[in-house]
Amino acid sequence: MSVSYYVVLAAALFTIGAVGVLIRRNAIVLFMCIELMLNAANLTLVTFSRINGTLDGQIMAFFVMVVAAAEVVVGLAIIMTIFRTRRSANVDEANLLKY
Amino acid sequence: MSLALETLAQSTVPTGEVVTFWILAPIALACALGMVLARNAVHSALFLVVTMLCLGVFYMVQAGPFLGFVQIIVYTGAIMMLFLFVLMLVGRDSAEAVIEVLRGQRIAAVVLGGGLAALLGTGAVRALRATTATGLEAANADGNVQAIAQLLFTRYVFAFEVTSALLITAAVGAMVLAHVTRPKAERVGQTARMLARFAPGGSPAPKPGPGVFATSNSIATPALLPDGTPAERSISAVVPTRDLTPEEAAPKGTQGNQEGQQ
Numbered sequence: 001m002s003v004s005y006y007v008v009l010a011a012a013l014f015t016i017g018a019v020g021v022l023i024r025r026n027a028i029v030l031f032m033c034i035e036l037m038l039n040a041a042n043l044t045l046v047t048f049s050r051i052n053g054t055l056d057g058q059i060m061a062f063f064v065m066v067v068a069a070a071e072v073v074v075g076l077a078i079i080m081t082i083f084r085t086r087r088s089a090n091v092d093e094a095n096l097l098k099y
Numbered sequence: 100m101s102l103a104l105e106t107l108a109q110s111t112v113p114t115g116e117v118v119t120f121w122i123l124a125p126i127a128l129a130c131a132l133g134m135v136l137a138r139n140a141v142h143s144a145l146f147l148v149v150t151m152l153c154l155g156v157f158y159m160v161q162a163g164p165f166l167g168f169v170q171i172i173v174y175t176g177a178i179m180m181l182f183l184f185v186l187m188l189v190g191r192d193s194a195e196a197v198i199e200v201l202r203g204q205r206i207a208a209v210v211l212g213g214g215l216a217a218l219l220g221t222g223a224v225r226a227l228r229a230t231t232a233t234g235l236e237a238a239n240a241d242g243n244v245q246a247i248a249q250l251l252f253t254r255y256v257f258a259f260e261v262t263s264a265l266l267i268t269a270a271v272g273a274m275v276l277a278h279v280t281r282p283k284a285e286r287v288g289q290t291a292r293m294l295a296r297f298a299p300g301g302s303p304a305p306k307p308g309p310g311v312f313a314t315s316n317s318i319a320t321p322a323l324l325p326d327g328t329p330a331e332r333s334i335s336a337v338v339p340t341r342d343l344t345p346e347e348a349a350p351k352g353t354q355g356n357q358e359g360q361q
Binding site: 002003004005006007008009011012013014015016017018019020022023024026028029031032033035036039042043046047049050051052053054055056058059061062063065066067068069070071072073074076077078079080081083084089092 | 111112120124127128131132134135140143144147150151154157158161162163165166169170173174177178181182185186188189200204205208209211212213215216219220223224226227228230231232233234235237238239243246247250251255258262265266268269270272273276277279
């Protein structure tokens with residue numbers, strides 16, 4: 001086994017997340033799939049950091065985590081707002097920017 | 100298993116790491132699949148937690164203990180709890196639509212996903228097959244946290260500062276989005292509330308609590324008025340009213356004993 005296995009695992013996780021975004025309809029589950037893709041990208045960053053022998057990849061993964069946290073906070077607030085007006089977390093039903 | 104043993108023989112990473120990988124990677128993949136396929140959104144969230152924990156262990160194994168713990172604390176601790184909070188607020192059983200708006204979208208998504216996985220996987224394997232990891236022993240000589248702090252506060256200090264602006268913007272944005280502005284006419288002041296309480300039809304005293312009797316202390320049991328009729332106002336409107344079954348309405352043994360003693 002070489003470190004490339006980690007990259008293959010990350011590719012598989014990323015694909016599962018991408019397929020999940022395409023086939024699921026619940027906005028919150030879609031968000032979780034996006035989180036899974038971000039995590040897969042983080043795994044590649046950490047692996048590449050190890051391959052290169054520098055810590056820059058880990059720093060980048062750290063920043064990805066920070067951005068993901070901010071994104072989740074705002075995204076979930078938007079989902080809450082949409083749910084409050086439309087009584088539904090289904091992404092197919094939210095087809096207007098206002099009302 | 101033979102594949103695992105074969106790879107163990109020509110492995111460029113320590114044996115313990117290989118074992119960890121072959122145990123945790125299938126769990127991570129299975130839970131990621133479970134997250135996508137689970138009907139219940141709460142189950143999806145819990146599956147994702149397991150996947151993230153596995154990834155946290157991978158970070159620690161790959162000489163990134165700081166990131167591993169940040170992953171566990173921030174992702175599984177904070178972000179996934181936020182997800183669960185919102186799931187409970189939105190209603191965890193908000194039904195998933197079965198109707199396909201675009202015909203054949205799901206099958207197409209799965210097929211294209213398989214293609215994407217093959218492309219990414221083969222590309223990564225071809226590019227990295229002969230690569231040996233330099234390893235982070237030199238970079239982590241003074242400790243992983245110290246090394247990351249050194250980089251973070253020198254080369255990446257500007258990005259770090261920008262991050263603080265991002266976090267403040269996100270917090271303000273969440274507050275603005277979650278805030279509900281009520282028109283001033285709908286707001287009821289203390290004076291208006293007091294007047295309504297003492298006006299005819301209002302009740303100056305608190306509402307009566309539900310009944311607590313020897314036979315029942317359920318909040319669904321109404322209190323009795325002086326004339327023996329149940330006080331409907333003592334039951335919360337949220338509690339569904341239910342009729343007692345004959346077994347429940349039948350006299351309990353305690354009542355029989357009391358009558359016998361009398």
